[in-house]
Amino acid sequence: MGKARILDAHNSQAIKEAAAIIRAGGLVAFPTETVYGLGADACNPLAVARVFEAKQRPSLDPLIVHVVDAASAKRYGIFPESADALMRRFWPGPLTLVVPKTVLVPPIVTAGLDSVAIRVPAHPAALNLIRAAEAAIAAPSANQFGYVSPTEAPHVAHQLSDKVDLILDGGPCAVGVESTILSLLGPTPTILRFGGVTVEELTAVVGAVEHSTGTRERPQAPGQMTRHYATKTPLQILSEHQDEAEPLKGERVGLLTLTSRDAGRFAAVEVLSRSGNLREAAANLFSALRRLDNAGCDRLVAYPVPESGLGLAIMDRLRRCSAR
Ligand code: TXA
Numbered sequence: 001m002g003k004a005r006i007l008d009a010h011n012s013q014a015i016k017e018a019a020a021i022i023r024a025g026g027l028v029a030f031p032t033e034t035v036y037g038l039g040a041d042a043c044n045p046l047a048v049a050r051v052f053e054a055k056q057r058p059s060l061d062p063l064i065v066h067v068v069d070a071a072s073a074k075r076y077g078i079f080p081e082s083a084d085a086l087m088r089r090f091w092p093g094p095l096t097l098v099v100p101k102t103v104l105v106p107p108i109v110t111a112g113l114d115s116v117a118i119r120v121p122a123h124p125a126a127l128n129l130i131r132a133a134e135a136a137i138a139a140p141s142a143n144q145f146g147y148v149s150p151t152e153a154p155h156v157a158h159q160l161s162d163k164v165d166l167i168l169d170g171g172p173c174a175v176g177v178e179s180t181i182l183s184l185l186g187p188t189p190t191i192l193r194f195g196g197v198t199v200e201e202l203t204a205v206v207g208a209v210e211h212s213t214g215t216r217e218r219p220q221a222p223g224q225m226t227r228h229y230a231t232k233t234p235l236q237i238l239s240e241h242q243d244e245a246e247p248l249k250g251e252r253v254g255l256l257t258l259t260s261r262d263a264g265r266f267a268a269v270e271v272l273s274r275s276g277n278l279r280e281a282a283a284n285l286f287s288a289l290r291r292l293d294n295a296g297c298d299r300l301v302a303y304p305v306p307e308s309g310l311g312l313a314i315m316d317r318l319r320r321c322s323a324r
């Protein structure tokens, strides 16, 4: 396969072409509000196998199924009554629900699990594509397994251009971190991954939730690998007043920080949000990490951000990125 074409995601002809590729068992990279997805027809096991191959993703790591609304979600998952309020409040949007799967979902999508992860993305191009393909679309983030997730079409082209049939360019992703994953399998809803919907927003709808998001070598839920979202350049998270940030003589150090600070000593600096807004910071996170990774630094350092709201998702990504 040669280099994939990049078409404007807002063009209806492009959506038609992309839908035809999905129906024929091909792969389309498409924008969502969180990150770009690498999509295949969820009910075509061969097409889904190509997703794992393209990403070099271990086949024990299950994919998220993307649908257009709650009614179609219910064809693929068996939802408890408690899910209704969540779907009404957060769909379309960055919330993925894990529920028992129906027979329509082939085992390769769920890595053999009896549960399936489902969400309704909030990007019009994603919804148009799913509608036009008349399919549910299984899609992981469109990056090589373990690397920083893509939030712009060129990020996808850079890593997967020769492995996808088409890339839909919808501009930068508005949310910038992946969806929050909430398991509804047990008696209490359990967060498996912090993401675009905050814990505060979730508890306002369902009351107390449990967390099972820790970094661990042996993931309790698949996809909780300790090292993930990783830059090639090693990254260290600093404590607030640490001087390990201090570059040694001749050393090139890149700095990631929430708000601006004295940055003279650094070879490259990325400020996530001048006003300290965590939503803006999340939207900038992965592009900033990529720029730092490409700035020819010996190492990267990051100051922690407050762990509330979207700060939880940001710190989760930074911790996994920094794990060696
Ligand atoms: O925002 C997002 O969720 C993006 C966009 C493209 O929708 N997708 C995304 O996919 O982040 P991916 O594959 O990079 O991450 C999906 C996560 C994985 O960590 C996987 O282990 C988890 O979802 N997952 C999928 N099915 C699961 C299941 N049945 N039980 C537990 N975890 C599951």
Ligand code: MG
Pocket (backbone or CB within 6 Å): 140, 141, 149
């Ligand atoms: Mg991913």
